[in-house]
Amino acid sequence: MAKEPKIRTEADRDREFAAWFTDLVGEEKLRRCIHCGVCSGSCPLADHMDEGPRRIMYLAREGFKDDVLSSNTIWLCTSCYACTVECPQQIPVTDVMYALKRRALEEGTYPRRHPTAVMAREFSTIVRRDGRMNEVRLFARLALKSGVLRYLGMAGMGMNVVRKRRFSLRRDTIRHRAELRKLLDTVEEHRAEVAS
Amino acid sequence: MSDYSYYPGCSLKGTGRPYDESMQAVFAALGLGLDELDDWNCCGATAYMAIDEVQAVALAGRNLALAAATGNDVVAPCNACWLVLTKTQGKLGDDVALRDIVCGALGATCTAVNGDGPQPLRIDRDVAVRHPLDVLINDLGVDALGEAVTRPLDGLKVTPYYGCQIVRPLATFDDQADPQTMDRLLAAVGCEVVDNPYKTRCCGASQMMIMPDVGIDLVSLLIADAVARGAEAIAVACPLCQFNLEGYQRKALKEAGLEQSIPILYFTQLLGLALGLDPKRLGLHRSFVPVDSILGRRAAHV
Numbered sequence: 105m106a107k108e109p110k111i112r113t114e115a116d117r118d119r120e121f122a123a124w125f126t127d128l129v130g131e132e133k134l135r136r137c138i139h140c141g142v143c144s145g146s147c148p149l150a151d152h153m154d155e156g157p158r159r160i161m162y163l164a165r166e167g168f169k170d171d172v173l174s175s176n177t178i179w180l181c182t183s184c185y186a187c188t189v190e191c192p193q194q195i196p197v198t199d200v201m202y203a204l205k206r207r208a209l210e211e212g213t214y215p216r217r218h219p220t221a222v223m224a225r226e227f228s229t230i231v232r233r234d235g236r237m238n239e240v241r242l243f244a245r246l247a248l249k250s251g252v253l254r255y256l257g258m259a260g261m262g263m264n265v266v267r268k269r270r271f272s273l274r275r276d277t278i279r280h281r282a283e284l285r286k287l288l289d290t291v292e293e294h295r296a297e298v299a300s
Numbered sequence: 301m302s303d304y305s306y307y308p309g310c311s312l313k314g315t316g317r318p319y320d321e322s323m324q325a326v327f328a329a330l331g332l333g334l335d336e337l338d339d340w341n342c343c344g345a346t347a348y349m350a351i352d353e354v355q356a357v358a359l360a361g362r363n364l365a366l367a368a369a370t371g372n373d374v375v376a377p378c379n380a381c382w383l384v385l386t387k388t389q390g391k392l393g394d395d396v397a398l399r400d401i402v403c404g405a406l407g408a409t410c411t412a413v414n415g416d417g418p419q420p421l422r423i424d425r426d427v428a429v430r431h432p433l434d435v436l437i438n439d440l441g442v443d444a445l446g447e448a449v450t451r452p453l454d455g456l457k458v459t460p461y462y463g464c465q466i467v468r469p470l471a472t473f474d475d476q477a478d479p480q481t482m483d484r485l486l487a488a489v490g491c492e493v494v495d496n497p498y499k500t501r502c503c504g505a506s507q508m509m510i511m512p513d514v515g516i517d518l519v520s521l522l523i524a525d526a527v528a529r530g531a532e533a534i535a536v537a538c539p540l541c542q543f544n545l546e547g548y549q550r551k552a553l554k555e556a557g558l559e560q561s562i563p564i565l566y567f568t569q570l571l572g573l574a575l576g577l578d579p580k581r582l583g584l585h586r587s588f589v590p591v592d593s594i595l596g597r598r599a600a601h602v
Binding site: 148149180183184185186188198203205209219220223224227231236238240243246257258260268270278279283286288298 | 310311313314315316317318339340341342344345346347348349350351352353354355357358359362395397398401402405406408409410411464465468469476501502504505506507509510511512514515518547548550585586587588
């Protein structure tokens, strides 16, 4: 059965979001974007995305917040920066994707149980607690929280990691974890003072 | 007194252990002193930036402050750590409001211990964040490296793969589109460098761990192209690239309709072999893909 194409109406438009996005990219830069598509063309994962980066730039500028923040595009971005260096208008597309991820998490409008979003959260939880990342622990938490089944195919690789001792036996923590946590709390209180 | 501060980053203490081991062995063999930064913390990688920008800057900022106190350049072998630290340095320089918040908080909450006891942490100078490729090419030089070689890798066909984040968005020590530093180091130790048109294309990064079905095409392309060009090994300079190309190789080969595996080695492991170092000290026994073919290619001691 053919899919009913979605028509965006004025009711779908969020002016506040459009203004926030304009501010984020910079009005002049955003206006210079000619939607040439180099960002999508250079993106190594564009073929897996529901919207390419170019369409995200366009939809965000026009204020279609739900389409942007619920798309899988921002969560498939690997931060390879190909779009950023290729953009003829010097728009830092990768940094824009980071800002969209933060906004989506803040608003809770990211795809539910999307493993990339889960991963980012678990990553920050571990680093906040220990000061360092432990890949095995991160992977275990990721699998637990986003569904173990999807990772069954990786069991062989996990065995390799264990067999070849490519993991740390100790729990990786820093001595000054209490200071680090205080640092993170202190800067968070001032977050509103810096843009985006 | 060491020549460089060393920021290994979390991966080099885990899946990237062979990079840590070979990096330290090679620097020692070349007479370059490395001193691991005391009590360094995670750089935040790409994940923390998706959660909170100011906290991400503070995380990296603490490491910059620890490095500033040493007076040395800091060497960061992981591409992601290198970029996060380099980018953070730039941000703190450009954005006064951000710098005030982060530096103020660092001084108020964090300490480091030196001869005079605990001192508040400060970023009181610009720290040069260096990738080992940069250090070996620009501080040591290919001539000095070549002179130190005792077991040249006679004609071993190696293709260099640089990955993304040491050339994008900032290319501070190499060409952005066609980097050459690894090519030159490999040639200096006797390798036959096989051209790699995909040398800076994405390996899938953390997506490979999160959603391997999405990134496997990227790994497959890199492996298949290297094989088609006759490379006997792929040399890498980042723990995530190494893990993706090696850990998912069986799946990638299947995808490409290939059978013969190809070793994925840190460039420091190849340099170490040519310097006559024990393969075990270089972490070669931790490879998932067999590396006997590489070990057999070393020339006898000269």
